[in-house]
Amino acid sequence: MIEIDLSKYPTSPGVYQMLSADGEVLYVGKAKQLRNRLRSYFSSRGDGRTHIPLLMEKVRGVEVIVTDTEKEALLLENTLIKKCRPRYNIDLRDDKTYVSVRIDLREKFPALQVVRQVKDDGASYFGPYSSAGAIRQTLKEIYRIFPLRHSSIERCSKRGRPCLFHQIGQCSAPCHGKIGRVAYRALVDGVIDLLDGRESKVVARLQQQMLQAAAEMRFEDAARLRDQITAIEKSIEKQKVAEYGGGNQDVIGLHREGGEVELALLFIRQGKLIGRRCYPLQWILDLPELVSGFLQEYYAREVILPDQVLLPFPLEDVDLLSDWLSEKRGRKVCLQAPQRGEKKRLCQLALRNAEESFKQRGSRKDARKRLLEELQAKFHLPQFPWRIECFDISNVQGTHSVGSMVVLIDGEPANAEYRRFKIKTVDGADDYASLAEVLRRRLQRGIDEQNLPQMILIDGGKGQLGVLSEVLAEFDLKGRIGAVGIAKSRVVANVRGKAVERSEERFFLPGRKNPLSFRSGSATLFLLERLRDEAHRFAITFHRQLRSKANLRSGLEDIPGVGPARRKALLKHFGSLKQVRAATLDELGKMPGLPATLAERIYQHFQQG
Numbered sequence: 001m002i003e004i005d006l007s008k009y010p011t012s013p014g015v016y017q018m019l020s021a022d023g024e025v026l027y028v029g030k031a032k033q034l035r036n037r038l039r040s041y042f043s044s045r046g047d048g049r050t051h052i053p054l055l056m057e058k059v060r061g062v063e064v065i066v067t068d069t070e071k072e073a074l075l076l077e078n079t080l081i082k083k084c085r086p087r088y089n090i091d092l093r094d095d096k097t098y099v100s101v102r103i104d105l106r107e108k109f110p111a112l113q114v115v116r117q118v119k120d121d122g123a124s125y126f127g128p129y130s131s132a133g134a135i136r137q138t139l140k141e142i143y144r145i146f147p148l149r150h151s152s153i154e155r156c157s158k159r160g161r162p163c164l165f166h167q168i169g170q171c172s173a174p175c176h177g178k179i180g181r182v183a184y185r186a187l188v189d190g191v192i193d194l195l196d197g198r199e200s201k202v203v204a205r206l207q208q209q210m211l212q213a214a215a216e217m218r219f220e221d222a223a224r225l226r227d228q229i230t231a232i233e234k235s236i237e238k239q240k241v242a243e244y245g246g247g248n249q250d251v252i253g254l255h256r257e258g259g260e261v262e263l264a265l266l267f268i269r270q271g272k273l274i275g276r277r278c279y280p281l282q283w284i285l286d287l288p289e290l291v292s293g294f295l296q297e298y299y300a301r302e303v304i305l306p307d308q309v310l311l312p313f314p315l316e317d318v319d320l321l322s323d324w325l326s327e328k329r330g331r332k333v334c335l336q337a338p339q340r341g342e343k344k345r346l347c348q349l350a351l352r353n354a355e356e357s358f359k360q361r362g363s364r365k366d367a368r369k370r371l372l373e374e375l376q377a378k379f380h381l382p383q384f385p386w387r388i389e390c391f392d393i394s395n396v397q398g399t400h401s402v403g404s405m406v407v408l409i410d411g412e413p414a415n416a417e418y419r420r421f422k423i424k425t426v427d428g429a430d431d432y433a434s435l436a437e438v439l440r441r442r443l444q445r446g447i448d449e450q451n452l453p454q455m456i457l458i459d460g461g462k463g464q465l466g467v468l469s470e471v472l473a474e475f476d477l478k479g480r481i482g483a484v485g486i487a488k489s490r491v492v493a494n495v496r497g498k499a500v501e502r503s504e505e506r507f508f509l510p511g512r513k514n515p516l517s518f519r520s521g522s523a524t525l526f527l528l529e530r531l532r533d534e535a536h537r538f539a540i541t542f543h544r545q546l547r548s549k550a551n552l553r554s555g556l557e558d559i560p561g562v563g564p565a566r567r568k569a570l571l572k573h574f575g576s577l578k579q580v581r582a583a584t585l586d587e588l589g590k591m592p593g594l595p596a597t598l599a600e601r602i603y604q605h606f607q608q609g
Helices: 034-042 052-056 070-084 132-145 153-157 181-195 199-215 219-239 287-299 318-329 341-379 431-449 462-474 523-557 564-574 577-582 585-589 596-608
Strands: 014-019 025-031 061-066 099-103 112-115 124-129 248-257 260-269 272-282 308-310 334-336 387-396 399-409 419-422 455-459 482-487 491-493 500-502 506-508
Touching: 014 034, 014 070, 025 034, 025 070, 034 052, 034 061, 070 287, 070 318, 099 132, 099 181, 112 132, 124 132, 124 260, 124 272, 132 181, 181 199, 199 219, 248 287, 248 341, 260 287, 260 341, 272 341, 287 318, 308 341, 318 334, 341 523, 387 431, 387 523, 399 431, 399 523, 419 431, 431 462, 455 462, 455 523, 462 482, 482 523, 523 564, 564 577, 577 596, 585 596
Parallel strands: 248 308, 308 334, 387 455, 455 482
Antiparallel strands: 014 025, 014 061, 099 112, 099 124, 248 260, 260 272, 387 399, 399 419, 482 506, 491 500
């Protein structure tokens, strides 16, 4: 452990950074009093925290940044963690994006939207929901009860008659004046009550309207209201998991085994458990630091902030975090570590969810390990394939050639490691040369960063495998990285010659004449097929993006006077590039804000083309 003179460090609030010998930031922390905080790391007695020696073995320097307040230190700590991604701070990576429902009450006729980002835009958000399909199914039921509009007013008002949703009773057609603003707002209020979990309030209001309609002998209206009430009651019966009191709460539960921690986050909305998220974390430091770091990183994102956050144990900086969250939300957010009662039971439920998620993840991890062991044995790989990379090339008639790399780490897709390559040194449709360029660029970078795979899968047969073998030999990696080619299945005639059958995928290895295959339905085969298909999808998507940009540019931006803003305005006005090309000079001249000379230039450009 290094020795420092603590008397040289200030007693004011601030942020400290632990540095390695080469200047890498290992850990970032905040402190109310920097000197006292550092004393807990460098004092000979320490403070009893078992993780300190693990961190301090690598620390060779400390830098501090002084702030005026502890809240400023909190914000600066967040910024530095995002910038430096220190090894010993929490690294929160989601493998799933949850959805929310958005409605903007400032609009004349508000509509529902399913979104994946919660923005500070003045709209109301509900959720989060783990399944986009499930919430869309729920919205279908809501539209039957409260027929809000589906599309934009401007778009639908251009139609000669209301849309199909109106004809089947799932849209009130405000775009064609079929409903007034006050009546429409009553529908919106009903939707908000449903999404907020206040179904009983909605049912009571509809029952009152039903009785009034029956008293006025409007029996069709009364029957419609009765059906709406029945639909809501069935929906409540289906979705209601458990009652946990009122209010919106996020509940944190932790399960720790060795250096692994499973963190479960439960979402309670109006007394109902609507979902959970689980995070597997590698963590050797104290659990209070983990929870504090999790709160800072998770709630710094665009997520819905609850009324309360229930914690598994008290935190030293709970008041500071509460103030920060309240300021971010614009309303009070309370952080509690309950000791008894209903809230304590919620924390115990979150703990059980964390334990169960850890067990399930362990089972999946064991299953993936068995698959990778089978791969190593089947393909005679020199190393256990913790990291597998798959490459593919995509082009159309030799234009906009691109390469893709997708990655499996520990048998799971590692989206953050995916890479795309623009082919720079090859002209025309030469897939072999393009593949060689991509592999050279990837391996050179892998050598520089000491981040090489244990196995490379190439989409193709012997030809592509030969390219891979040559490039591996160039970098003296031929005996260190396993090389495999996957060839698409063949369609062959059966023994009678009357029908065709599809053969299994074939796998080629260097120095082996005959291909290998897996039994039909093999989990290992499925893993490799999905990896190949993902590489193909990733390459095709990139290729289409480049081609689309090139088409738009060659069509519009090559015209003098048409820049990105003008191009966007033209596409918005006419609807597509095809419509711009087909537009007459008169139609172009009628576009708002388009000078007559430029309209004629655009018209002549496409006429000559």
